[in-house]
């Protein structure tokens with residue numbers, strides 16, 4: 001009798017110990033937990049996804065997908081990942097083609113694992129930004145066309161502040177911001193906003209340690225010269241087109257409006273280049289009318305592994321438009337009246353993105369002085385690659401270490417993408 005009554009408090013204590021941590025997990029975090037994605041293999045990590053409202057009056061909400069590292073490497077740093085465009089999806093590119101754990105099979109219904117996934121070593125937070133990209137939306141339709149760098153940054157910052165309230169276990173965790181291509185603007189601009197707001201806070205919960213950019217749009221003048229040289233020296237365009245590009249398509253550092261002449265020469269340049277993947281010039285392109293990409297790879301490009309399939313974007317479009325997938329991801333809960341796209345046709349074609357400073361170098365200078373760790377990655381196989389950038393803009397950054405001159409994480413070289421993470425030592 002005495003024995004069993006002594007057990008009761010012990011039992012209660014154990015019960016309470018289990019209950020207390022559960023109680024501190026915000027309800028919305030628990031609701032955001034992904035149980036199982038259609039076609040998903042079993043995994044040893046947790047995932048969460050859903051919406052964070054960034055502007056109540058306009059009704060703007062950004063969609064995120066957090067893919068955690070496995071328990072045995074926790075507590076690992078937190079990394080925010082942003083794709084560029086402007087208008088392209090971090091779910092469609094970053095997660096599904098580049099650094100995320102899940103790759104989509106050609107059936108558009110089943111997933112297989114990417115062994116080089118960054119979430120092997122860090123908790124990766126994919127964000128579709130700005131509103132209008134992927135599942136991120138606004139109830140004020142003019143928001144989708146009246147957007148530029150500044151609002152993208154302030155909305156993303158609002159996202160972070162609200163997201164950390166939903167995921168308090170990540171407050172004060174080592175935090176990095178990463179991205180590629182046009183996110184070469186988003187990443188330093190958001191870092192600057194976090195840095196400046198943190199300065200006003202004695203114990204900031206966003207513990208920003210640094211940022212990483214891959215093949216980033218950084219400085220229009222140097223980027224453009226570099227791209228023109230790359231096309232020319234790789235035999236992709238004629239001498240004549242090269243000279244015309246240099247004459248009419250390199251913006252003076254202080255101005256930034258491409259002329260009609262420039263658009264005409266660019267059109268000629270793209271015609272001369274033909275149907276190639278400008279992000280990876282030695283890779284085959286997706287030719288859906290013929291055989292699937294993977295088939296093509298084996299026959300003609302034996303040096304490439306099956307990890308790269310140029311048609312992968314098509315599978316993502318099928319997968320993420322599947323209503324079952326959307327339910328599992330807690331996405332599209334308001335019934336949007338357009339489909340999910342890799343890149344928003346409205347944002348990418350509106351040519352209304354005028355709020356776009358022509359150089360990020362002043363931001364770099366401020367953040368280098370602030371002591372942030374910055375990693376600039378450029379890869380030699382992309383036509384956006386620019387040896388020129390490294391030699392001409394880089395010295396201004398007075399950076400330590402090396403920079404390897406391209407605009408996207410190279411999916412044909414998955415192991416090298418892991419180096420980006422280890423180079424930043426997380």
Ligand SMILES: *[C@@H]1O[C@H](CO)[C@@H](O)[C@H](O)[C@H]1NC(C)=O
Nearest residue numbers: 054055056057058060140143
């Ligand atoms: C919300 O967004 C609208 C534009 O859609 C803007 O005018 C307004 O200032 C924003 N509100 C806040 C609190 O940021």
Ligand SMILES: *[C@@H]1O[C@H](CO)[C@@H](O)[C@H](O)[C@H]1NC(C)=O
Nearest residue numbers: 053056058059060061139334
């Ligand atoms: C947008 O409108 C829908 C329908 O009225 C509503 O359910 C949703 O909460 C709104 N979104 C935001 C972010 O306010």
Ligand SMILES: *[C@@H]1O[C@H](CO)[C@@H](O)[C@H](O)[C@H]1NC(C)=O
Nearest residue numbers: 138139140141142336337338
């Ligand atoms: C889609 O919904 C928005 C409101 O979110 C509305 O302004 C727009 O007109 C709708 N478009 C179509 C084609 O129905």
Ligand SMILES: *[C@@H]1O[C@H](CO)[C@@H](O)[C@H](O)[C@H]1NC(C)=O
Nearest residue numbers: 145146147148350351352353
């Ligand atoms: C472009 O954005 C401006 C505001 O930034 C807006 O006044 C204009 O209507 C937009 N243009 C188009 C074509 O949507």
Ligand SMILES: *[C@@H]1O[C@H](CO)[C@@H](O)[C@H](O)[C@H]1NC(C)=O
Nearest residue numbers: 134135332335336338339340
């Ligand atoms: C959202 O769901 C509706 C059906 O309710 C669908 O027609 C639409 O394509 C979906 N849009 C996105 C962006 O997922």
